[in-house]
Amino acid sequence: MNVIQSLINKAFVNSEKATIIPIHRLQNVRNEIDQFKHNEKLNGFQKWIVDDLYTFDVPNVGFSVKSIILIAIPHPLYANVEFVYGDRTYNFLSPVMSDFENTENDLKKGLSSLKYQVAAASKIPLKRLAVQSGLAVYGKNNISYIDEMGSNFSFVGYYSDIPCDDAYWTDVTMASECTNCNACLNNCPTQAIQKGRFLIDNERCLSYLNESGEPFPDWLPNTVHHCVYDCLKCQIVCPMNKEQKNNVVGPIRFTESETNNLISGVGFEDDSDSFQKKAKYLGFHQWPDGIAKNIKVLIEVGNQENILTS
Numbered sequence: 001m002n003v004i005q006s007l008i009n010k011a012f013v014n015s016e017k018a019t020i021i022p023i024h025r026l027q028n029v030r031n032e033i034d035q036f037k038h039n040e041k042l043n044g045f046q047k048w049i050v051d052d053l054y055t056f057d058v059p060n061v062g063f064s065v066k067s068i069i070l071i072a073i074p075h076p077l078y079a080n081v082e083f084v085y086g087d088r089t090y091n092f093l094s095p096v097m098s099d100f101e102n103t104e105n106d107l108k109k110g111l112s113s114l115k116y117q118v119a120a121a122s123k124i125p126l127k128r129l130a131v132q133s134g135l136a137v138y139g140k141n142n143i144s145y146i147d148e149m150g151s152n153f154s155f156v157g158y159y160s161d162i163p164c165d166d167a168y169w170t171d172v173t174m175a176s177e178c179t180n181c182n183a184c185l186n187n188c189p190t191q192a193i194q195k196g197r198f199l200i201d202n203e204r205c206l207s208y209l210n211e212s213g214e215p216f217p218d219w220l221p222n223t224v225h226h227c228v229y230d231c232l233k234c235q236i237v238c239p240m241n242k243e244q245k246n247n248v249v250g251p252i253r254f255t256e257s258e259t260n261n262l263i264s265g266v267g268f269e270d271d272s273d274s275f276q277k278k279a280k281y282l283g284f285h286q287w288p289d290g291i292a293k294n295i296k297v298l299i300e301v302g303n304q305e306n307i308l309t310s
Contacts, residue, residue: 016103017146017153018071019135022164023058026068029128030056032172043203054125058159061119067164068121069107070130072146072153073098077241078232079282080250083259083295090302094228096249097283098154107158121157130155134168137175141184141193141234142200145175150241174198177240184234189224193234206231213289216297225301228294229287252278265292 037050058065075098083090107118127144130136136144143151185193192205202208209216210229226233235241254262258275265288271279284291 014099014102014106015074015149016071016106017135017149018069019130019133020160020162020164021068021070021129021133022166023065023067023159025129025133025169026056026058026124028169029125029132030054033125033128040199043201045203045208046199053123055123061117061159063117063119063161065119065159065161067160067162068124068129069118069158069160069162070126070133070135071103071107071156071158072130072135072149073100073103073156074149074153075099076249077150077152077235077244077247078249079252080248081228081282082251082253083262083299084254084256085259085263085299086256088302090299091251092228092298093226093232094252094282094284095230095232097281098156100154100156103156104158111160111162116160116162118158118160121159124157126155126157128172129157131172132170134170138172138198139175139184139234139238139240140178140181140198141188141238142198142202143235145238145240148243150244151235151238152241152244152247175240181239183237183239187233187237189231189233190220206233210294211287211290213293215293222297222301225294225297228282228284228298229290252282254278259295263292263295265289 033050033054037047042050076096078093079096081092081094083092104120111118127136130144130146131138136146139145139151144155145151146153182195185195190204190206190209192201194201206220206224206227207230209220210227210231236245254275258271258278261271261275262279262284279285
């Protein structure tokens with residue numbers, strides 16, 4: 001097990017962190033989620049996550065699956081993004097994507113000498129597997145954190161035929177740093193993080209509202225808008241990200257033509273290579289309907305703020 005773990009770690013050259021989990025633990029998580037959904041009061045989005053989002057049956061991938069390789073791929077805390085529109089330049093925040101393709105290539109290259117195989121494991125609860133295997137911890141905001149990475153990473157999982165013995169496994173708990181800290185709760189713009197309850201109200205979370213193409217609800221004030229998608233406010237103030245606060249990129253600039261294309265919902269394949277590269281790096285291609293809606297509102301808010309301060 002230690003030899004295999006060392007091999008996996010050596011496969012990466014971009015500060016990824018990884019662990020390997022025996023495949024039977026996936027069924028452990030399935031049983032725990034089944035119990036959880038019967039004991040907790042869940043909203044509609046939460047019910048969809050536990051009932052429909054996850055897949056626990058191991059697919060036929062052409063080899064005998066014995067383990068799951070779980071990888072955390074780093075990315076900056078956020079990017080500063082500029083949009084040119086009319087006679088103004090608007091500045092907002094955006095998440096940044098991890099380089100999944102590069103990490104997959106490194107993994108396959110690292111395992112090839114031992115003839116092990118991997119296949120993408122989609123729709124399994126990666127965050128929960130990471131926390132229960134000891135790779136990560138949950139924050140009060142339901143976001144996961146890893147030492148030396150903060151929350152600046154994305155998970156990816158692979159089924160593997162690597163033999164794997166049982167190792168560390170724990171219940172789902174909150175990070176000890178959160179016990180006497182309310183930074184995320186106090187800085188949440190929609191009060192989605194709830195005191196006294198580990199599960200956030202994700203239907204109030206600005207990330208959820210920003211990623212949808214549906215109109216913003218009437219109860220949401222325009223003053224909360226600051227991010228092209230997602231939200232980031234709870235992560236920026238989190239003490240567990242104190243070493244990551246300067247891990248910021250940009251400004252990444254979109255011309256007026258590119259901004260108009262984003263607002264109009266033009267397909268990301270229909271613009272220049274430069275535009276596609278920027279949009280993919282920021283993850284805009286994941287939420288085309290939400291991005292169009294959000295940029296419109298952000299520009300309206302920016303204009304309103306300009307009127308109030310002029």
